Amino acid sequence: MELDLTVPLRSFALELSLETGAETLALVGPSGAGKTTLLRAIAGLVRPSRGRISAGGETWFDSEAGIDLPPEERSVGLVFQDYALFPHLSVEENVRFGARGPVEDALERLGIGALAGTRPRELSGGERQRVALARAFAREPKVLLLDEPLAALDAPMRTGVRSYLRGLLRELGLPTLLVTHDYADAVALAGRVGVLVDGRLVQLGTPKELLTAPATTFVADLVGGNLLFGRAERREDGLTEVELDDGTRVLSTDEGSGDVALLVYPWEITLAHTAGDDSSRNHVHGTVEELVALGNRVRVRVGPLTAEVTAASAERLGLRVGEPVVASFKATGARVLGSR
């Protein structure tokens, strides 16, 4: 699928150029970034002011050539955020609504054969999602579009559905574009992730690329990094010294000057009771403000930083909320992201 389009929104315009192959691509962005509008434009429900949309060798929209196919002539499988199942039709009738052939295969693959005669209002959230996916899949679309595929599900269900969905998307093998506000969902489901802010694609790459070289502070924050703001100055020894807004001085091996943002990943921060005699150049003294256990890891908030340590380390240090602690990280672990 090839996209190059402009859609005017209320306070800004969605402007995007994108090429996808037989892959799952996720676009992440805050609400109001234009994610749903993009999917609707591809499906033909919203008309771009200019641009081109083509998929599988067919042109669906071309402002210069005057092409604008109605939604029913575009081969898309759009799964709406709240699924938009027809409440007056049974599961089977829903799936058959747009099907190009027999629906048994779609019902079977999504594991909803037993629900064929049921009305949508009697289904759970997860079941509704499967019906919506089956309905889109039965249409044999050239592109599958998923709008916040996990947002309508309860938190306890999400993890399970996430891995189920990942397997399913791989099995269906359709070019898939999904939008979500949740970076974790994007990474779990897609091979490539694009970050959409205020209608523009600020970065597109693999999750690893986003992590190691975030293009902006927004991307860095999205992928889970700590962001510290201050003024940078070049030192004679080649390091950059950043005076943070609270007065703390931090060293970085990156170059930079003026107002900058510093990125420090939680797993590059070590915690101790006293500033140790190690290779870390940066020490932030503070008190433990929050402890969140995540499986075998613990996220610890110390002042402006969030550190991630193993559960065993947290146990050994006897970390407790309100107790003083020193957070240390190397100058190589502090990346300068340029102006804020």
Next chain:
Amino acid sequence: MRRGFDLLLAVAGTLALGFLLLPLLALFLRVPPGTLVSELGSRVVRDALVVSLETSAIAHAFILAVGTPVAYLLATKRFPGREALIGAIDLPLVLPPAVAGIALLAAFGSRGLLGGTLSAFGFTVAFTQTAVVLAVIFVASPFYLRQAIASFQSVDPDLLAAARTLGAGPLRTFRRVALPLAAPGLAVGSSLAFARGLGEFGATIMFAGSLRGYTQTLPLAIYGQLDQDFDAAIAIGALLVLVSVAILVAVKLLPSWSSISPFRFAPSRSS
């Protein structure tokens, strides 16, 4: 003090209910039931019943056939003049029936705006059954249109969008998604419009006259029989009360039937 207020509420309630029910009760108590039934068999009443049913049925068919797409258009599309059109729909509701009658005469009467054109083609509208139908459509259609617009607006736009992305064109989307989902509301509006049309009096008597067996509907027959056969007038009144009550009950019950939509279509398979 509190007891006094409760008493006041009780008195007000009794008064209101009594005032509403007493005339209806009087209608059934004035004449013995046997006489009521036999009066309904009289020529005048039977003629009026036939005229009423015929004209109401034709008018209602027009209201549904034209009003349903118009309501769908107004509910789902944005276009210039839409607000003005929705406002105009309410006009017949507040217009005095006599004004509706004189306005219809001014438009379709022999010396009216379109009267000359119509008679050139050999059509006479005023004081014919066509006039009865037009008068009923004019006063009753807003009841259907208002309810139908609201019903179509309450259909989730995402469902219509979903139907389009699933390959259904605008017509199939309307037929298979919008219509079945709006059906309970449409049925309510249809019932209200039918009730209003059946009782139409003012515009009809001015525009269509009251010719027995031709343009004399049930309400006109009540008026016509007042000084000739008061019992017959009472009998027609009682009949119309029963029809009204039946429609009212149906309208109250309809929402709870909404899961059994009367507009269910067999799902069609697209090739």
